[in-house]
Amino acid sequence: MRVARVFSWLAVAGTAIAHAGMRSVESHIGKRTDSNAQLGTFLHNRISPNYSELYIAEANGSNERLLLGSNTVYDFRATWSADGQYVTFTSERRGNGQADVYRVAINGSTVTSTPELIAVSEGVDDSGEISPDGKMLAFATSRFNHTSNIMLTVLETGSLKNLTLVDGIAGAANPTLPNGYFKPTWSPDSEWVVFTSDRNTPWRGHSAGAGWEHTQELSIYAARPTGEDLRLVSSRANYTHGSPHFSPNGKRIVFYEMLTEDTYNGRLQPDLLYGSVLNTSIVSVDFPSGKNRIVHATGTGVKISPRFVTNDVIGYVMKETTSDNGIYYVSVSGKNYTQYQNIPMNTMTPALRSPTWSPDGKYIIYEKQGPTGGSTSTSRTQYTKLWDFNKNWDYRYTDVFPMGKRSGCPMMAMSQQMEGPAKSNLMRLSMNGTDQVTLFETEKAMINPSIAEGYNARAYQGNWGPGDTNLTFGFGAYFVARESSPGFIFSVNEYGKDVTLLAGNNITNYGFPSYNHDGTKVVFRTWPGTASNGTTIGSIGLAVVDVPTRKVTQLTTEWDNLPAFSPDGKRILFTRRVNWSNFHDNYDIFTMNLDGTNLTKVTESIASDAHAVWTQDGRILYSTGMYGFQQEAPLYDDSMQPYAVIMLMDQDGSNKTPMTNSLWEDAMPMFAPASVLSKTCPYKKNHSA
Numbered sequence: 001m002r003v004a005r006v007f008s009w010l011a012v013a014g015t016a017i018a019h020a021g022m023r024s025v026e027s028h029i030g031k032r033t034d035s036n037a038q039l040g041t042f043l044h045n046r047i048s049p050n051y052s053e054l055y056i057a058e059a060n061g062s063n064e065r066l067l068l069g070s071n072t073v074y075d076f077r078a079t080w081s082a083d084g085q086y087v088t089f090t091s092e093r094r095g096n097g098q099a100d101v102y103r104v105a106i107n108g109s110t111v112t113s114t115p116e117l118i119a120v121s122e123g124v125d126d127s128g129e130i131s132p133d134g135k136m137l138a139f140a141t142s143r144f145n146h147t148s149n150i151m152l153t154v155l156e157t158g159s160l161k162n163l164t165l166v167d168g169i170a171g172a173a174n175p176t177l178p179n180g181y182f183k184p185t186w187s188p189d190s191e192w193v194v195f196t197s198d199r200n201t202p203w204r205g206h207s208a209g210a211g212w213e214h215t216q217e218l219s220i221y222a223a224r225p226t227g228e229d230l231r232l233v234s235s236r237a238n239y240t241h242g243s244p245h246f247s248p249n250g251k252r253i254v255f256y257e258m259l260t261e262d263t264y265n266g267r268l269q270p271d272l273l274y275g276s277v278l279n280t281s282i283v284s285v286d287f288p289s290g291k292n293r294i295v296h297a298t299g300t301g302v303k304i305s306p307r308f309v310t311n312d313v314i315g316y317v318m319k320e321t322t323s324d325n326g327i328y329y330v331s332v333s334g335k336n337y338t339q340y341q342n343i344p345m346n347t348m349t350p351a352l353r354s355p356t357w358s359p360d361g362k363y364i365i366y367e368k369q370g371p372t373g374g375s376t377s378t379s380r381t382q383y384t385k386l387w388d389f390n391k392n393w394d395y396r397y398t399d400v401f402p403m404g405k406r407s408g409c410p411m412m413a414m415s416q417q418m419e420g421p422a423k424s425n426l427m428r429l430s431m432n433g434t435d436q437v438t439l440f441e442t443e444k445a446m447i448n449p450s451i452a453e454g455y456n457a458r459a460y461q462g463n464w465g466p467g468d469t470n471l472t473f474g475f476g477a478y479f480v481a482r483e484s485s486p487g488f489i490f491s492v493n494e495y496g497k498d499v500t501l502l503a504g505n506n507i508t509n510y511g512f513p514s515y516n517h518d519g520t521k522v523v524f525r526t527w528p529g530t531a532s533n534g535t536t537i538g539s540i541g542l543a544v545v546d547v548p549t550r551k552v553t554q555l556t557t558e559w560d561n562l563p564a565f566s567p568d569g570k571r572i573l574f575t576r577r578v579n580w581s582n583f584h585d586n587y588d589i590f591t592m593n594l595d596g597t598n599l600t601k602v603t604e605s606i607a608s609d610a611h612a613v614w615t616q617d618g619r620i621l622y623s624t625g626m627y628g629f630q631q632e633a634p635l636y637d638d639s640m641q642p643y644a645v646i647m648l649m650d651q652d653g654s655n656k657t658p659m660t661n662s663l664w665e666d667a668m669p670m671f672a673p674a675s676v677l678s679k680t681c682p683y684k685k686n687h688s689a
């Protein structure tokens with residue numbers, strides 16, 4: 001598994017996805033808001049929990065109830081103020097993907113006010129924590145340039161102060177490297193803000209730099225609320241130190257520690273992907289010396305979100321295989337307190353995350369979150385309303401690989417992963433999600449029994465041909481499974497008939513095809529396979545099949561993927577791995593002529609830029625990691641590239657414009673322009689040609 005993953009790459013959000021019926025909770029934040037979406041609909045995929053609800057309970061988990069009762073929407077990451085009077089939390093109650101910070105007043109365990117917005121912008125506002133003197137809010141925000149920074153709000157006046165976005169902090173770090181600031185927390189005397197940062201660390205792929213997804217190396221810093229006196233509190237080479245929290249007496253800070261490498265596996269679905277192999281710890285050190293290190297808990301399991309409950313008790317989250325998953329306690333002195341007994345869960349879902357305790361240690365608040373739609377689970381319904389980050393477009397959720405008809409009528413194709421990892425069928429549907437028709441059912445494909453079921457069975461990137469009569473798609477084993485199983489290029493007509501093999505030798509892995517303008521050529525990605533006699537067949541790169549003759553010509557032999565013919569058939573857009581050590585500048589987007597000439601690199605960031613698609617008007621949408629993580633990586637569940645932001649640019653790489661600004665992995669975009677939506681598609685529903 002580990003070796004195979006060294007080569008694991010598909011593309012941003014290539015990972016997965018799935019969904020199902022919405023709960024009423026989501027449907028009421030799914031309403032059109034202030035949109036002035038004259039340009040049309042913008043469909044894209046998102047990997048995030050499909051619901052998130054705050055609960056309050058006794059410290060041992062008993063007597064659990066919804067913190068906000070009927071006012072519960074999509075809420076997470078609560079913190080209890082040191083005076084016990086407020087709970088701050090992040091919520092997407094303004095709309096799916098629009099994270100802001102709120103607070104409610106609380107008396108004992110009873111909420112006594114409605115949620116009040118205390119940090120709001122068009123970017124991510126998250127991780128709010130009120131200072132112990134009650135005067136200020138510290139929070140993380142991506143409002144200025146999409147990168148996460150820490151700001152303060154004076155609660156009485158609402159006036160804002162930059163904490164990390166100042167010359168001495170963000171401005172003093174290398175601007176081409178990760179430069180994110182996360183999880184602020186206050187010293188009990190309100191004199192220091194302590195936070196984490198991956199500043200001046202490489203854009204490092206997992207598997208010691210070989211992998212495609214990034215790891216995150218965090219250190220803990222402290223600064224005055226003025227942004228002065230920045231200093232490193234705790235750091236360890238090749239380890240990440242996250243989510244610091246002070247002991248009530250201000251003497252120590254506790255944090256989680258894991259290998260930088262494990263910040264990749266640690267944000268995946270533990271059961272599915274690594275069992276119990278990760279070894280992580282809960283550690284505390286003296287503040288301010290950073291010395292006198294104590295390891296409070298160690299061993300297998302992903303331990304995150306520690307907090308001092310009392311000077312002698314630390315609580316934390318364990319993300320683990322089913323029965324060990326939950327909230328745990330450890331006593332510094334080794335006592336067994338009757339009121340602090342672990343709260344184990346018997347399943348991975350719902351996940352209990354971000355616990356916070358009342359200052360008297362009696363109560364605990366945490367969120368319960370549903371599946372993310374990542375590699376294993378169900379998420380949102382097609383066409384669910386998402387927040388309009390660009391007010392010209394009506395943002396909507398789609399399943400993976402959406403592709404509109406060429407002729408400009410409101411019909412599209414996508415790969416449906418709603419039923420989870422077992423299959424991903426190729427679908428045709430209206431752009432508003434109605435009239436879904438299965439074009440290719442992976443379970444029924446008998447071309448190779450080993451890829452007809454389970455994780456291997458993927459029908460991906462359905463792309464329309466000229467006249468919209470046929471689609472081409474890849475069927476096979478993708479992601480890590482491409483190492484050992486084949487993939488094929490097929491065509492199918494828009495009624496799901498005439499399934500025709502265009503390219504595939506049952507050894508080499510072919511996938512991610514695109515038709516040219518006249519339907520005579522299909523470009524696709526190749527990956528070598530091993531024949532039964534042990535010979536390696538095929539190469540990495542891109543190839544073209546001549547549709548009339550089925551002759552396959554290898555175009556490139558570099559690490560390339562996701563090719564797409566330009567609307568006029570003259571150029572190919574694709575992603576190329578440009579650096580083999582994967583410490584910086586690993587993937588970029590290119591265009592080239594069919595014969596490989598005039599190769600043009602159209603992205604510059606030294607993070608990953610990938611997964612480009614053409615828009616109908618000849619521009620390019622793609623995913624970029626250049627703004628870095630929006631949160632500490634290990635705090636995510638089942639999300640491989642939570643830093644992915646969708647970017648729009650002109651064909652030559654100019655006018656780059658970010659289209660999303662959420663906490664989550666946003667990818668797989670498609671424009672459905674207003675001119676298209678106003679048309680009617682000429683098709684017969686139950687055609688049986």
Ligand SMILES: *[C@@H]1O[C@H](CO)[C@@H](O)[C@H](O)[C@H]1NC(C)=O
Nearest residue numbers: 021022023026050051370378
């Ligand atoms: C979230 O997904 C689960 C299935 O895993 C489903 O039962 C539930 O209805 C979904 N909830 C929402 C709000 O979409």
Ligand SMILES: *[C@@H]1O[C@H](CO)[C@@H](O)[C@H](O)[C@H]1NC(C)=O
Nearest residue numbers: 058059060061062338339341
């Ligand atoms: C949890 O704590 C409450 C009081 O704090 C107590 O009444 C209850 O019995 C405890 N439950 C368990 C399962 O220990």
Ligand SMILES: *[C@@H]1O[C@H](CO)[C@@H](O)[C@H](O)[C@H]1NC(C)=O
Nearest residue numbers: 085105106107108109110112
């Ligand atoms: C909190 O609730 C208690 C009783 O439940 C009440 O006596 C007290 O006045 C309340 N405190 C505040 C600040 O409202």
Ligand SMILES: *[C@@H]1O[C@H](CO)[C@@H](O)[C@H](O)[C@H]1NC(C)=O
Nearest residue numbers: 144159160161162163165166
């Ligand atoms: C914070 O920094 C940003 C970026 O430099 C700047 O635009 C903004 O005005 C600053 N805000 C305050 C309150 O200083």
Ligand SMILES: *[C@@H]1O[C@H](CO)[C@@H](O)[C@H](O)[C@H]1NC(C)=O
Nearest residue numbers: 145147170171175179626627
């Ligand atoms: C955001 O602003 C900070 C501070 O000026 C800078 O270091 C960082 O490079 C900027 N990030 C991007 C992606 O522009």
Ligand SMILES: *[C@@H]1O[C@H](CO)[C@@H](O)[C@H](O)[C@H]1NC(C)=O
Nearest residue numbers: 207208209236237238239260
């Ligand atoms: C950290 O990891 C890098 C890359 O694997 C390695 O070169 C370096 O020696 C490591 N540093 C320490 C202190 O282990």
Ligand SMILES: *[C@@H]1O[C@H](CO)[C@@H](O)[C@H](O)[C@H]1NC(C)=O
Nearest residue numbers: 335336337338339340341342
């Ligand atoms: C602590 O005490 C409880 C009973 O109150 C017991 O169930 C539990 O196993 C003890 N835990 C440890 C670590 O000894």
Ligand SMILES: *[C@@H]1O[C@H](CO)[C@@H](O)[C@H](O)[C@H]1NC(C)=O
Nearest residue numbers: 410430431432433434679680
């Ligand atoms: C969805 O789109 C189809 C095709 O464009 C249209 O016929 C239908 O009325 C739409 N349905 C809704 C609920 O908007």
Ligand SMILES: *[C@@H]1O[C@H](CO)[C@@H](O)[C@H](O)[C@H]1NC(C)=O
Nearest residue numbers: 446447448449450505506507
């Ligand atoms: C493809 O190879 C598999 C063995 O890996 C074999 O079972 C299957 O029949 C082959 N399919 C074709 C069409 O040759």
Ligand SMILES: *[C@@H]1O[C@H](CO)[C@@H](O)[C@H](O)[C@H]1NC(C)=O
Nearest residue numbers: 465467469470491498500519
């Ligand atoms: C669509 O595919 C069928 C089956 O391969 C083929 O006969 C037909 O010519 C194709 N139509 C177009 C317009 O390419």
Ligand SMILES: *[C@@H]1O[C@H](CO)[C@@H](O)[C@H](O)[C@H]1NC(C)=O
Nearest residue numbers: 507531532533534535536537
């Ligand atoms: C091994 O098998 C492949 C695929 O069937 C074939 O093309 C190749 O000629 C074979 N090589 C040898 C040495 O038999």
Ligand SMILES: *[C@@H]1O[C@H](CO)[C@@H](O)[C@H](O)[C@H]1NC(C)=O
Nearest residue numbers: 571591597598599600651652
């Ligand atoms: C090469 O491609 C770029 C980008 O599409 C284009 O602007 C330029 O004219 C092309 N140059 C040649 C010599 O074709």
